[in-house]
Amino acid sequence: MRSSQPPSVATWLLEHLVHGEENEALAGDLLEEFSQGRTAAWYWYQVFVAILVAFSKELRARWITILFAVIVSSAVPYELIWRSSEFERLFTWVIRLPWPVSLFFSIACWSALEAGILFVAFTAYLGAIRRFDLRSFSIGSLVALVALNLGNLSLNFLMTLQLSRFLFFYVIWRLPLFFSLVLAMWVVRPTGPHAEATTRSA
Amino acid sequence: MSERTHLGEFELIVILALLRLGENAYGVPISREIERQCGREAALGSVYATLERLQKKGLVSSSLGEPTAERGGRAKRYFRVTAKGLREARETRRVLTKLWNGLRELEGQRA
Numbered sequence: 001m002r003s004s005q006p007p008s009v010a011t012w013l014l015e016h017l018v019h020g021e022e023n024e025a026l027a028g029d030l031l032e033e034f035s036q037g038r039t040a041a042w043y044w045y046q047v048f049v050a051i052l053v054a055f056s057k058e059l060r061a062r063w064i065t066i067l068f069a070v071i072v073s074s075a076v077p078y079e080l081i082w083r084s085s086e087f088e089r090l091f092t093w094v095i096r097l098p099w100p101v102s103l104f105f106s107i108a109c110w111s112a113l114e115a116g117i118l119f120v121a122f123t124a125y126l127g128a129i130r131r132f133d134l135r136s137f138s139i140g141s142l143v144a145l146v147a148l149n150l151g152n153l154s155l156n157f158l159m160t161l162q163l164s165r166f167l168f169f170y171v172i173w174r175l176p177l178f179f180s181l182v183l184a185m186w187v188v189r190p191t192g193p194h195a196e197a198t199t200r201s202a
Numbered sequence: 203m204s205e206r207t208h209l210g211e212f213e214l215i216v217i218l219a220l221l222r223l224g225e226n227a228y229g230v231p232i233s234r235e236i237e238r239q240c241g242r243e244a245a246l247g248s249v250y251a252t253l254e255r256l257q258k259k260g261l262v263s264s265s266l267g268e269p270t271a272e273r274g275g276r277a278k279r280y281f282r283v284t285a286k287g288l289r290e291a292r293e294t295r296r297v298l299t300k301l302w303n304g305l306r307e308l309e310g311q312r313a
Contacts, residue, residue: 018247024276025228025229025266025278026247028269028270028273028277029228029229029246029273029278031272031273032230032270032273033230035272045245046245046246046247049246049247050246051247052247053248053251054247054251
């Protein structure tokens, strides 16, 4: 039987991820259509498209933050770290631990290293947009840390695939840091009529 | 000379749908009108993104309606084409018709 209420998770995502003055009208339209017989799948599809459109709009409007994340994630010498004797010793110790402790330790060690880089870059970003306060820093960092750990968890599975060295060191390994930094900057982004001007001046 | 704004395909479709709907042009009817006329579903998110862009270009204006219970207390946003938007639509039709005319490949029903 079809529920009289639309999927609450989808509504929550719509309210929190799609900003702008059209958001309320859009949410009302979706509710109106749902009450007139549209399915939950239709509702999810509409929310998904709205989020995608909002995200691509943000990317276009704030391309400079994306460029910043690309520069930061490209600057980390992953191959050098991987081949260093300190890392080799640590890695050898970690893989000797019983599973899944070894998995958690490897993710934690790698995430801790990247988190240091991320915090420095994120602090610089907050300073540049003149929004450095404890709340913004905590929220952005928390979201970024979750994303970073999830990204590094998926990397552990990707490592089992036979991928080329170049692809792994220069693209895939950098993705968790890139996406977590983008996410942190997106979460604390300035919104409202002066948002684009603020970002541009930064 | 006034500055020209070039319309994309979907922008033109949205403007034409607004003109067809007249006073009752808000998200749901606009999306349905596009579906009826073009035979393709237009996601509401894409329609609103296009309307926002058209508003920034000054081709469309909007006003808020009354909130209703059916919409969870949210107001409808009504859109209408501005004088500039109307001029742009006419100009786009003129240019497209000019390009269309005299093309033998596009005349008749056969491909």
